[in-house]
């Protein structure tokens with residue numbers, strides 16, 4: 001593996017192999033907290049054009065890599081590319097969030113959904129991946145990603161972001177067969193999309209299930225985790241002889257880590273509300289753990305950030321299988337200098353947890 005990647009800490013840690021120091025990357029590391037991101041976004045005109053122009057998506061993917069000692073890049077895109085490619089018509093409205101021109105309200109809408117060809121309607125994502133891999137030239141791995149079927153379904157049914165998820169919960173209660181049809185269709189699309197990303201050059205995969213945590217335990221198993229397992233079962237495990245690890249992230253899932261570990265994923269990404277040491281005791285040596293600092297800590301002074309890093313590293317404890325990250329995406333109000341403090345602290349303070 002090291003023959004192809006100069007820094008393969010992320011891949012090693014995801015596979016629970018020994019590393020010298022704990023790898024670190026940050027959810028939404030290419031984003032509005034970076035002035036250079038805001039400049040490129042302005043040049044693009046709007047967020048979707050930024051996603052759909054491979055040269056610009058490549059440029060912003062690399063911005064945090066040029067600035068910080070990160071152990072991974074994540075392709076700049078969005079989870080809502082799939083519903084958009086299915087013809088829902090995505091718009092990102094400033095200070096409102098994503099909105100769809102067409103939403104899903106009945107069985108007929110679901111039956112009429114096309115299955116996007118990743119190398120056609122979503123080719124811009126694959127082209128961006130190919131460009132980024134060329135630019136990285138083997139320095140660090142590139143992560144590809146998708147939304148989970150359940151999380152994508154909530155946006156498609158609600159027609160955009162939501163606080164209460166009334167329509168999605170109503171379909172779950174009143175027409176579970178229709179919802180299952182939608183989730184099956186989305187799973188098929190996500191499998192095609194992620195396998196195409198792997199073939200284009202993604203070296204690890206993350207599935208974002210931002211809204212799985214709003215479900216009851218039994219509904220989570222039936223409507224969210226079941227489909228993420230199906231995706232894990234159908235992803236190309238190896239590319240060019242190298243394992244492509246899969247990370248599952250369900251916000252609000254700490255009570256379910258044992259079930260998540262059974263899906264065949266390689267790692268679970270934890271939000272900040274749980275204790276990573278406790279999660280480690282539950283999953284044992286079955287999966288690696290990613291996380292889990294509260295993004296709000298990045299608003300604090302440097303000493304507080306360092307202390308929090310130390311506390312999370314200590315809670316995970318000795319040995320491999322930890323990837324440092326935030327428990328959710330970095331917010332636009334963060335000073336980039338504090339991100340540097342975080343990354344340096346992870347690298348400096350984690351050495352003792354990996355010493356022989």
Ligand code: CP3
Nearest residue numbers: 027028029030031047074075076077078079097208210329
């Ligand atoms: O992590 C990375 O650096 C890769 C880029 C990435 C984006 N979105 C860029 C983005 C990733 C991995 C996502 C995933 C995503 N998108 C999720 C799952 C992860 C999570 O945060 O829970 C969800 C739910 C979405 C849907 C989405 N996209 C929302 C709700 C919004 C609006 C909220 C916001 O932050 O403005 C977006 C827009 C979006 N996606 C932005 C970025 C950088 C901001 C757009 C802008 O530049 O104005």
